Amino acid sequence: MDALAEKISGAVDLLRDMLSETALKIWEFAETGGNEFKSSSLLTDRLEENGFAVERGLAGKFPDNGELCDMPTAFRAVFGEGGGTSVGIMLEYDALPNGHSCGHNLISAAGLGAALALKQVICGTGGRLVALGTPAEEGGAPGKIELLHAGHFDGLDAVMMAHPSDRWNAKSRFLSIVHPKNGGIVYRGAAAHASSEPERGRSALDAVLMFCQGVEFLREHVRDGTRMHYSIVDGGSAPNIVPDFAKVNIFVRSDDTADLERIKHRVTDIAGAAAVMADVSCELEWDYPWFSPVEVPSFYSLAEECASAxxxxxxxxxxxxxxxxxxxGSVGRIFPLVHLDFKIAPLGTNWHSDDSARAARSREGLDGMIMAAKTLALSLGRLMTDPETTRRIKEEFAAHGSGHSF
Ligand SMILES: [Zn+2]
Incomplete structure (x- = not known):
């Protein structure tokens, strides 16, 4: 272990009790997206006590209409003057309706530990460390994209976060995703008695079924790496009523952001064609997508090396x-990103389940969180103390990201 690794490792070890206690408290709070008030205030208190300049509650910006939105549980905590390398650590702390079954309590504890440990080594490097509290990753309220658009990430050279998993992985590849606004595509037809006067009816459900069928035919003609999944949200109320209202939701995902856009247009055509065939109207407005990160293999290797160190x-x-x-993923489109997975449960554990929720408060979970905090801090510490490595990573990011727009 070199001097920096030793210093960081020792600093995180000293924080172990406080970080474990923080992780367990946030697990107990189990606050869902946008409601993480207690979790957010616990984390900001810890950061402030340790000398970070903390801004509690941020304004985000919607990328499609430019309107500002209140994000009371988001925060930004800064340490250091700038002038050198600026790095960001993202902290998530939202739970799912079934509790911390995605283990975001450990994301924030690991991020907090990394921020506090790193603070001890950045004095004198001229670097700047920004811990960003990013709410609602699981949905339900504005999150990272709105923070990005409002400029809260501006000036960072690289960004990291650590997410619990059933294995370690630094290769931060995710699918881009887009889905309709308002929970799905709405079809409106005309209700009628389904047996005595079916000719007077126009079935919104028919349109939904033809839409689903169209998506199934499309599935054969898309690249590998594409995912399309839908559910019928409303299919009518009774067999003897021709449904005048039906709703279907669909998620479209791709490992290629440009291809996602093409597939989205084809799905739009299918939705409209289904409406024409059923002689009903169609309402479809797409939400803005989440993107795939730009690949930065040398940043992934750095994180792996630091983990072993x-x-x-x-x-x-x-x-x-x-x-x-x-x-x-959208953050990784604008800045070099490592989204580090760290192991807290046996390989094959179902995620978003009671098993993963138990793992997020287990001994193995807390041990994983500590190792993740060390890995984040050491990786970012290397960037802050070695401008050449940072330059290489930024160049690689620029080369792989060229041609993409946000
Ligand atoms: Zn998660």
Whole structure:
């Protein structure tokens, strides 16, 4: 272990009790997206006590209409003057309706630990450290994209966060995702008695069924790496009433952001064609997408090296692509990003389940969080103390990101 790794590792070890207690409290709070008031205030108090300049409650900006939105549980905590390398750590702390089954309590504890440990090594480097509290990753309220558009990430050279998982992985690949606003596509037809006067009816459900069928035919003609999944939200109320209202929701995902846009247009055509066939009207407005991050392999390697330097067994690392999506992906489109997965549960554990919620407060979970805090702090510490590495990562990011727009 070199001097920096030793220093950071020792600093995180000293924080272990406080970080574990913070993680367990946030687990108990189990606040869902946009409601993380107690979690956010616990984290900001800890950061402020440790010398960070904290701004509690931020204004976000919607990318599609430019309107500002209140984000009372978001925060920005800054340490350092700037002038050198500026790095960001993202903290998530929202729960799902079934509790902390995604383990975001450990994301924030690991981020807090990394921020506090890193603070001790950045004095004198001229660097700046920004801990960003990013609410509602699981949905329900504005999150990272609105913070990005409002400029809260501006000036950062690189960004990291750590997410619990059933294995370690630094390869931060996610699918872009887009879905309709307002919970789905709405069809409106005309109600009628389904048996005595069916000719007077226009079935909104027919349009939904033809839409789904159209998506199934489309599925054959899209690239590998595409995902389309839908659910019928409202399919009518009784068999003897021709449904005058029906609603279907769909998520479209792709590992290629440009292709996502093309597929979205085809799905729009299918939605409209289904309405024509059923002689009903169609309402579809797409929400803004979450993007895939730009690939930065040398940043991923740096994180892996730092993980082994602080004692993570390299065999616990698995090279895999996530077929999930996260709003962190959009951050990774603008800034070099590592979204580090760290192991807190046996391989194959179902996520968003009671098992993963238990893991997020287990001994193994807290141990993983500590190792993740060390890895984040050491990786970012390397960037702050080694401008050459930072330059290389930024160049690689620029090369892989060229041609993409936000
Ligand atoms: Zn998650």
């Amino acid at each position: 602080v004692g993570v067994n390299p065999e616990d690392f698995e090279d895999y692509d996530s077929f999930g999506s996260t709003d962190a």
